[in-house]
Amino acid sequence: MPLFLPSTFDNLVNLRHHNILNTFSLEGMPPQIGKLTCLRTLSHLVVGEASCSGVKELGPLLHLQGTLCISRLENVIEPRDAKLIEKSGLDGLLLEWSDNLNESKDRTSELDILSMLHPGGTLKELIIRCYGGARFPSWLRYSLFPNMVLLRIENCQKCTSLPPTGQLPSLKDLSIEGMDSVKNIGAEFYGENCQQTFRSLGTLYFKGMGEWENWIPYGEFPHLQKLFIGDCPKLLGKLPNHLPLLESCDIWMLAVEFTCRIKGSDMGGLTKAKDLAIFKCKELAHLWSDDVGSLPQLPCLRVLKIESCTKLVSLVAEEVEEQLQLGMPSMVREIEIQNFIVLESLPKAMMYNNTCLGYIQIVECDSLLYFAKV
CATH class of the missing domain: 3.80.10 (Leucine-rich repeat, LRR (right-handed beta-alpha superhelix))
Incomplete structure (x- = not known):
């Protein structure tokens, strides 16, 4: 059964910690949660329909710390007032759209929504799930996160290219999954005109890349230890040659040409x-x-x-x-x-x-x- 928080929840003006991260049946948040300006922990914001509990409620919560999950982003009407970039205490962020949206739904506005949810540069972990835009916003396409160690991009099926994650200097764990519109991975992934790439990356995970055909190495992975490539039925290109510290490699369900015709x-x-x-x-x-x-x-x-x-x-x-x-x-x-x-x-x-x-x-x-x- 759906779980509803009490309508008087916003009276708890001295509340500091609100943890509902694993409560999947939660039906939206109570209105005016932005009144709880003492909050340090808000693990999960469920965006309700008709703007009854929108991301604008995050604006006044200047002291948020730790990890924040924002789900059902398809219900966002006005993301401009979330002010995530001002919340320097946040070190983890999950941005999530529902995975069962009607395919006929117009998702062109999702780029604007994700652009406005620009987190601060202190972020260490970022997960983007089920985003429906055709490309990623500029804040993810440039190296603005010197402390980021983990990045996961999952089931963003309309995106045709990956962001230049090779320029994140502290990135150790990178997972790309369910990117069905990506056909080529090349210079844009490493960061164009850059000599040093993936300086700290230790784990690289690709899975469910249904249209991925070519991996064109433009940079190096000097510290990569674990590589997983799975369920990529059209992949034909080369693997990177410079993997001096590679310890573990999993290869699962690759193309016929990849497994029997490569040199x-x-x-x-x-x-x-x-x-x-x-x-x-x-x-x-x-x-x-x-x-x-x-x-x-x-x-x-x-x-x-x-x-x-x-x-x-x-x-x-x-x-x-x-x-x-x-x-x-x-x-x-x-x-x-x-x-x-x-x-x-x-x-x-x-x-x-x-x-x-x-x-x-x-x-x-x-x-x-x-x-x-x-």
Whole structure:
């Protein structure tokens, strides 16, 4: 059942903390919550219909601190008085539209709404969810947040390009998900005419990019440790080559061309990876071969997980296994293989030349005939 706050709520003029962050059934906020000028914590502002509880109520709340979530932004009529930029105590902000809006709804005004909700430069974490504009406002397209460490952009399906997040000097965690209109990621993502990019980024997460075709590297990721790319069925481009600190890489449901026609050099950035997981790349036939569908040598690899690559015949093509033995990963400690229907054998080089291997898990591989064919 919907939850309603009492209409006399605004009489609590000395209230300092109001935490309702996980109350998903809340039906709007009481009117005139802006009277509670002593508030330090307002975890969640639910914008009501007909402007009964609009973002203008945030204007007088000069002492807000911590994290603020503003949801149902489709109900905003006048965002100009929110004055988020003046609230230097805020270090976390979630801006959210409902995810079940009628597709026929005119969403052109959402750029104006997001533009007016410009937060202050002290912000450390920002999440934008289900925004319906075709582009992001200027305050997100320029490096105005020197302290930002986390940025998530989720299900903004009308945006055709990403903001230049490469110029955020403190950014450590970047997640891009459900951006169905983005076809190319290039200079605009890194920040044009800039020599240093992603100076602090440690985790980069891409998921559900239905139209993404090309990743054109224009800059570097000098501190990236974790890379996830999932459910990007049209991705054809190269991976970044300069990933000197990469430890973990997950590759999940990529394009046919990406998994069986790319050149090994296109994945050269994985050479420092310690953990590699590959899921549901259904056209992948071999991981290592002398053909164009080959991974580079992975001398640092420690954990290898492969699942549901239904056309994977072998990890190493038989005709080249002997010449690859010296270059095969010989420090692998864990191997997990699951759900294969044509895989017949594991590579000799990985089994017999490896004194570090301590754990193997094989699940639902009915076609496996040899542990390591001699």
